[in-house]
Amino acid sequence: MRWEALPGQVQVFITYPITVALLFPFHVIVFDLAWVRSLFYAFFWGIPATAIIYIATRAEAAKRRSR
Secondary structure (H helix, E strand, O other), rough: HHHHHHHHHHHHHHHHHHHHHHHHHHHHHHHHHHHHHHHHHHHHHHHHHHHHHHHHHHHHHHHHHOO
């Protein structure tokens, strides 16, 4: 509930670094990529991952408000 109460920009600024930090080792370990390329992919795929989390949060908040 406290997460949903935060403004959207704050949610994005919190979520993006976390998704990048999680995606970086994923690309290094799972795909066995070099760290520079993994960092690029983490930054790139962090954007849609953050958007998905933001959209899901808004949808859950709307569903909860409609009850």
